[in-house]
Amino acid sequence: MKRFLPLLLVLGLGCLWVAPAAAITPEAKQKVVTAASKNLIEIGISYSGDQVHFFGVNPVPGSDLIIRLTAEKDEEIKFSVKGKVGPFWMTVKQYEVTGAPFTYKIHSSKPIKDIISEATAQELELGYPAIRHKMKMHLSSGSAAPDDADKVFKGMLKIKTEANLYNIVEDPARLQVAEGKLFKHYFRFPPAATEGRYQVESFCFSKGELVGYGKDIIEIKKVGLENWLTQTSQNQPVFFGILAVVIAVAAGLLVGVIFGKGGHH
Secondary structure, X not given: OHHHHXXXXXXXXXXXXXXXXXXXXXXXXXXOEEEEOOOEEEEOOOOOOEEEEEEEEOXXXXXXXXXXXXXXXXXXXXXXXXXXEOOEEEEEEEEEEEOOEOOEEEXXXXXXXXXXXXXXXXXXXXXXXXXXXXXXXXXXXXXXXXXXXHHHHHHHHHHHHHOOXXXXXXXXXXXXXXXXXXXXXXXXXXXXXXXXXXXXXXXXXXXXXXXXXXXXXXXXXXXXXXXXXXXXXXXXXXXHHHHHHHHHHHHHHHHHXXXXXXXXX
């Protein structure tokens, strides 16, 4: 009997131990079959934005949909906080912000809070609160205040929204679903969208549980003169600097000739 006591003790402890909740792994869920009207957006001198349409099949008919567009790159943003110093308004502190996605757009078949819990939204980074939680701030000058994080986040959100880089649309009219299965929608890529890879992820939820997942990759690439200028500035900075000076001088002479204020005697 004594030799069974250690085994009984281990079994007893095992019954008391509760395993932590497993992390949500979207890739392990049923695949959402999707297609894009184009997977490459070319940026030239005349580029003024583009629009890409997406189509998909919901693997669980009738489940809720959340579609997210993000850039694969994050960015470091510098924010200045203004305050009143005497009679003047001026910059009183500066923050460097990291962890926020360059682009963040969402389309959902109904409000996100009606589809999933706050915990699930946080884990899958769906919604602005998830971005706020992920964002990191470093004070580079000035003195911090308790409400700075909220001010900086609201400022970033305003700038990004005005540039059409951030947007959340919780409207079934924007994300059209036919017979509870086939869906279609589109994302606008504004002029502010820069070169790089962007991913469009489709999440399907049934009763708050993730049941399907799919992903499309959209690449934005510079072409023509725009690409040549970028490559030259990066790979041959000296030549690019000389070229810029020559162009500036030539433009000045041309303006002088046109308006009769120089360029000839």
